[in-house]
Amino acid sequence: MIELSKAEFEVMEALWQGHPAKSSEIIERLSDDTQWHDKTIKTLLGRLVKKQAVNFEKQGRLYQYSPTIGREDYTLKQSKNLIQRFFSGRIAPLVSGFAKTEQLSQQDINELKAVIKEWEDQQGK
Amino acid sequence: MIELSKAEFEVMEALWQGHPAKSSEIIERLSDDTQWHDKTIKTLLGRLVKKQAVNFEKQGRLYQYSPTIGREDYTLKQSKNLIQRFFSGRIAPLVSGFAKTEQLSQQDINELKAVIKEWEDQQGK
DNA sequence: TCATTTTGACTACAAATGTAATCTTAAAAT
DNA sequence: ATTTTAAGATTACATTTGTAGTCAAAATGA
Incomplete structure (x- = not known):
């Protein structure tokens, strides 16, 4: 199962808001909630691609990013995991x-x- | 709020089972669920002490460890945190x-x- | 009493994470 | 046409985490 760090999850949130999206759009969306440098967001996007949580298509020299996993799926799996660990699955x-x-x-x-x-x-x- | 890594949480689980407890007891309890080297568990215990999730009293040259936080408290706080991040608090x-x-x-x-x-x-x- | 084991303290080291900076290349602006 | 800017690729660096190993001192066993 793909595991996301907290920062990576935030980037996914921005991407789940609408996709495909250019990095500039993702950076724009995140500027509301975070103070992250655009370089930071690029790094996180790169890590997400490496983890295969995100993929992209080249549009000329720009990339159009899309999530490969759904928010519902991810959050529910993580929730179940926590319920398992903390409450024996109940x-x-x-x-x-x-x-x-x-x-x-x-x-x-x-x-x-x-x-x-x-x-x-x-x-x- | 004290944050525990997964491995640290496992050690806390062993300690919550009964305390105060000597490191040898904790190691014994964990041997059922994990393959961790005793040195690994000592390291984790040390980190928990540093994080103030655990404290100890010296009994001669041995230490008696106790948790400073309750399992209920910790798991519920973490759960709320997840519910907040994933489901807007609902x-x-x-x-x-x-x-x-x-x-x-x-x-x-x-x-x-x-x-x-x-x-x-x-x-x- | 001398060697061995055990405990806690300290050190090690790679991978993951947070948070960027630099480099390269292409596009945009002047 | 040359400079500036913007995107993506690559590199950087401290902290946290997983997973031990080494060292010193005390206790234990032969």
Whole structure:
């Protein structure tokens, strides 16, 4: 599985916002959230290409970069990995701990209910 | 916040199992799960002391190590951090994604229901 | 008592990571 | 046409991490 460092993940975020994208666009997008030097971002892009999390096509002398992995896939895999390591693969302890100190919205509750309903329908079947 | 590497976290796991503990005990516990050389574990223990995740008391020429941070605290903080970075701080997307590919137990479901109930009681109040 | 083992302290070293700077070449500006 | 700029390639360098090895002192065994 492709592993991304935190900085690399930030670059992926910028790329997931829209692609293919030129390095100048990625740098532009990241300028909102970070103070990174453009050289830094180029370095990170290069590492992402090496890791095959990103690929590019040449448009003349410019490169058009695209992610090779989806945000959903990546974040979910990482989340599962953490849940495995920290909570023996069970999600409920995480949710109850989380709920104790974080604000849950009505939408969160609705989505949790939907998950439960789906599970119960599955059981009855 | 104290940040632990993966290897350091494994050592903490061994220490959380029971403490204070001598390095020989920690090494013994870790021998079940890893192939680490005892020197490696000593190094990691030293780094944990430096990071102040662990402290020790001298018992003669031996050290008795103890964690300074709780497992619950640490894992929950890291989880929140991940939820923040990956899901804008909302837990529901994680839960629904998780539920799609992982097995949920009846216990998980019960705990999720309890979280929901608590939230709803809070709202009505 | 002398050799051996064990503990903790210190040192080692490659890979990954954060954070750029320099070099080369082509395009853009004057 | 020459200078300046911008992109990508290559190089740099400190810190963190994984994974030990060496050294000194104390304890233990023969």
